[in-house]
Amino acid sequence: MKKPRPWPDTLFTRMFLIIAGLLFLSQLAVYWFFNIYQANPQAERLSRDWAQILTLSEALTPAQRQAVQPALMRQGLRIDAASAVHGRHPRSPVLANALHLLHRLGWPQAQLRTDDRHGMLWLQARPDATLALAMPMPRPPGLPLPWFKLAAILLLSWLGAYLAVRQVTRPLTRLMQGVARLRGGDDPADLPEAGPADLRRLAERFNQTLRDLQRMWKEREMVLVGVSHDLRTPLTRMRLSAEFLPVEEEARDEIIANVQEMDKVIHQFLDYARSGEQEPLVPTDLGPWLKRFVLRQHADVRWHPPATALPKMPIQEVGLARALQNLIDNALSHGGAPVEISAERVADDLLIRIRDHGPGIAEQCLETMRAPFAQAGKGGGVGLGLAIVERIVAYHHGRFTLANAPSGGLEVRLTLPLTH
Incomplete structure (x- = not known):
């Protein structure tokens, strides 16, 4: 568990606090110097007036x-x-x-008393004087009340800090949003190439990098689809030729099994390439859809109906079915029957659980299993099943996690937001 940090973790908040603090301190310093600049002339004026009044009264x-x-x-x-x-x-x-200046103007023994209750000043020429001069309390320099001064300084400091920090962090926020859209599988729009020169260059290079990546992905998918498609044709001919071999041929069954395994591998390559296609999102009633999907599966696949009806949400029906099928196939091949499937609404998300009763996966391998070509052990395939699931879930702006169930087996959790 991470310890809470006393210092904010975002660049915007850090820069805002630093700049606002510096502006606030500078404004306080200016306010202090301005008060001194006004206070000294007022003290000199009061001391001269008091000296004249004392001279007249005496x-x-x-x-x-x-x-x-x-x-x-x-x-x-x-x-x-x-x-x-x-x-x-x-x-x-x-x-x-003012009293100190009055002492220097020829009245070294003059005394001053303040009556805050009645707003009066009492001035005596000497401590033993029999008379005293009463006068109203002088007004402070012509500035607003202290609390209003501090509030104005604070608000202006916050406003200045916000405007300064926003100019720096807004392009970075756009860059972060572009990376998030790219990771979620969307086609990110180009960043605006505006603002200061260094930020314009950053936006230009980011946009060029996006275009290069998109071109590279499309070329990779075309090559992958083309190679996989071209290989399936001769494999089909080989399987058909093997079917006509004499039954007593020992190699017949082995050839057919090998061809079928190669066909499954190629099928995985095609699914991985096609999982990047933008299938439209269709509003779907998840409860009946999941039930129909599970009923078409093997007898060892069990559906646990939710306690409350599942809501409608936009999904890629073909894509999500392919992801669930890959998870079920993995559970039956590498885990253990039965495979249990359940779904429920959690806040604003839909949580789908697929759990097997096999040995599970080592904890240190859970995070790396979702990468393309990753395998936890021997069992056939090329390790693209979970990578396909990862890409499809990303298109739904969801999360895909693996965890070992406390009572044994592997539990896969698909968390899909109800609204995109």
Whole structure:
């Protein structure tokens, strides 16, 4: 069992997280520098205003202070007794910096208190001063609220990362889809030869490779079909000639058996070549179709009806029948009777099981048995039966697996999607 990876496994997600993280950090740095750029001028302006107000308040007599109090109130300022001061030392960097600049402007003992509850600032010229100046809390620099800033930076970083990564991974996704269609047996369409120069060259070479492969496959199938067809004619004449030999001839039966075995080999070659043909998919009621197919088989082949009716699905009737026949023949030749066939719906797939009661196959050989010309032991044939099944199942966009049954024998599983 593979351990879960903390780091994403797809190229798109990795590049997206890296680029989005870098963009987010760069935007935070820009935001921080911009705040500093705005905070310093605001602190200087506040310190100069406070210095002027303190100078004016210290120069006024009590009667003059009483006279200007209405004018100060209209500006949001008032002069009050020091006993009315309450609050805490300023935590805002702007206010702390403004107080530091005020000390350098000739008021080294000035004190500042913030009343967050009432939104007020209290300014005293000295700790022992009898009066204090109350004023409204200055507004922060003209930027949105912090949570909105972070959300905007994050969204813009995600958008930029998505657009950048999509430009890189979209051609790779098309390439991967083309390879998947090729493996599934479909004729893949050419990739669009557009975009940056290196991706255009990749698409051009991939398209050329597909064309070369398709031409090579067609030539191979033509040669295979032609050779197999030409060999069957003289073999038929040999078998007919052997039939007219005297019965007492000892070699008669052996010649006929050898000719029939060679005819079966050629028949497998023809089936392998024809399994690449695009037979149309026909909507078929799988339950009755499978039942009719099994009833035409040997008595040792048993059909287990499903508990619920099987749905209709598009299949290649001739191709799927050829695949099932190959599996049954293999089970009877290399496994052991009886051969049990069952089918059921599993989620959005149709699962067909073919099981024999033979010795099974060594675990290390299960994966390699589906390759062309692969054989688990002696028993005749050229090893194309499972390769034919593999190709036909691929045309149905399904999966083909081999497994040894727990109670003995080999179990073949065909998993076909109900919709393609």
